[in-house]
Amino acid sequence: MSPDQRSSFLAEHIDRLARTHLRELLKDAVRGKRLRHRLGPLLLDLSRQKLDVAALDALGAHVEASGWQAARDAMFAGAPINTSEDRAVLHTALRASGSKLSSPAPREALDEISETLKRIDALVHAVGLGDASAFGVAPGITDVVNIGIGGSDLGPRLAERALAPYHVPGLRSHFLTNVDGQSAYELMHQLDPKRTLIVMVSKTFTTQETLLNGNVMRDWISRAYEGEVTAVSRHFLAVSANVAAAEAWGVPAAQVYPMWDFVGGRFSLWSAVGLSLALAIGCYNFHALLKGAALVDDHFRTAPWQENLPVLLSLVELWNRNAQGRGSRAVVPYADLLTDLTSYLQQLEMESLGKQVTPQGKPVAQSTSPVVWGSVGTNAQHAYFQSLHQGTDVVPLEFIGVVKPAHHLVANHDALLSNLLAQAAALALGKTFDEALAEAKQGSEEERHVLAAQRTFPGDRPSTVMLLDQLTPESLGALIALYEHKVFMLGHLWGINAFDQWGVELGKSIARQILPALENEGANTSAFDLSTQFLLDTIHDRRLTLAKHDR
Ligand code: F6P
Secondary structure: OOHHHHOHHHHHHHHHHHOOOHHHHOOOHHHHHHOEEEEOOEEEEOOOOOOOHHHHHHHHHHHHHOOHHHHHHHHHHOOOOEOOOOEOOOHHHHHHHHOOOOOOOOHHHHHHHHHHHHHHHHHHHHHHHOOOHHHOOOOOOOEEEEEOOHHHOHHHHHHHHHOHHHOOOOOEEEEEOOOOHHHHHHHHHHOOHHHEEEEEEOOOOOOHHHHHHHHHHHHHHHHHOOOOHHHHHOOEEEEEOOHHHHHHHOOOHHHEEEOOOOOOHHHOOOOHHHHHHHHHHHHHHHHHHHHHHHHHHHHHHHOOHHHOHHHHHHHHHHHHHHHOOOOEEEEEEOOHHHOOHHHHHHHHHHHHHOOOEOOOOOEOOOOOOOEEEOOOOOHHHHOOHHHHHHOOOOOOEEEEEEEEOOOOOHHHHHHHHHHHHHHHHHHHHOEOHHHHHHHOOOOOHHHHHHHHHHOOEOOOOOEEEEEEEEOOHHHHHHHHHHHHHHHHHHHHHHOOOOOOOHHHHHHHHHHHHHHHHHHOOOOOOOOOOHHHHHHHHHHHHHHHHHHHHHO
């Protein structure tokens, strides 16, 4: 165990709990009460985490000593806590309209947000009525394509799919994100250019993938109008903090919706970045999403640590990561509608918390972001759960379920939920060698022992269960905000800036250097490392060979 995992204030608890199986811990009702909490439509059950009351209180004392309330209040008030970019972090102000508390965010920011929400409402309303010409949009739109990547894609994509039962009729949504031309190619074959509205979403409006995909779709629409620029522009809206670049690219100023430097891309669903979502589910539901998030904001601002869901989630993660040394966490929603939750959380958590230096440029004192991965259950059970039950590494899990589905297929849903509950129980309880031996009825004594060894489950594997009453705009907003604040708390506790992302820059700049060498066969590649040179040469060679075959 490395020193960072054995933080001295937790050492005694780590040792004690290493000797205590979850089977034992689960018998303690008082402990269970401390680890189960409800907030509106959300239930959080942390009782299968390997913590007892004493360890939880030690973690609580740590968080209390950390000055978390002051740090939290500074974020809500718009202090420039993203120090490497000298920016405020005000995604909570985006949903202040749904809050019961008054917002401490700067008035100017709140006014701009409220103006933008009004613009979104008016546009969505007009599109719903079938005539958004006053907003520069062509008539007869049937398909909306959100072009964006990372935070300009994952949030709207997650929510659009999660809220499929709330979709307005007559308008289909699509998401074009990867620079792989395959998706654009397929969309162009599927859609009618004269009935397609493109929403270009890019905070910076410099992102290669988004601009390339935008160019492809613009050319496609342009061909349908024989290059008539004004007609083409009626098929484009943009969302950006770089309004000048969006305009220069060809979206008229009146059709550009603002983003702000005080909102990070991965926290931006609640802004105009959610425009394609708002078009898909209508204004009422979009506001309900904001309201759900505001419910968690209010809770985060007021609840003591013992009952504060984001704080408790962050303490459990701190415990698993730093005290137990777990390097990854699996997120397994038992809901097909939440298929995109894991990739959304990968960006939210790993782009925010995958840091190794403090804002002062010093190495961090402990490990930071675990790898977040996962996929929907029950499919996951038939793929990688074997390893989660009997593999050599312990991976904490997060199970997310929905009590009441949006359909009437009760038998399916009961089967789904029973699997969720069963997996959480099996991982925690396991099956002892003696239990497995008692089940092995056939064969010699030796054969029974050999089989029992393979049919033993260690158990003692931690998981969290989150249950949403129903998957509604409000509960989804609450769920996402819960994770956002957990991320904030971990950034605070780990002493890192959770709101910048310098780690994505190096690859981008090398790609810019490599591109000309891919485009021009004869380009001088000697500046690249030998592996890159070899791969570039191979690609050029193979292209020639494949072209010959095509002839
Ligand atoms: O490359 C990472 C990133 O900057 C993310 O942080 C961001 O969400 C994404 O790219 C898209 O950026 P933009 O909205 O500026 O196109």
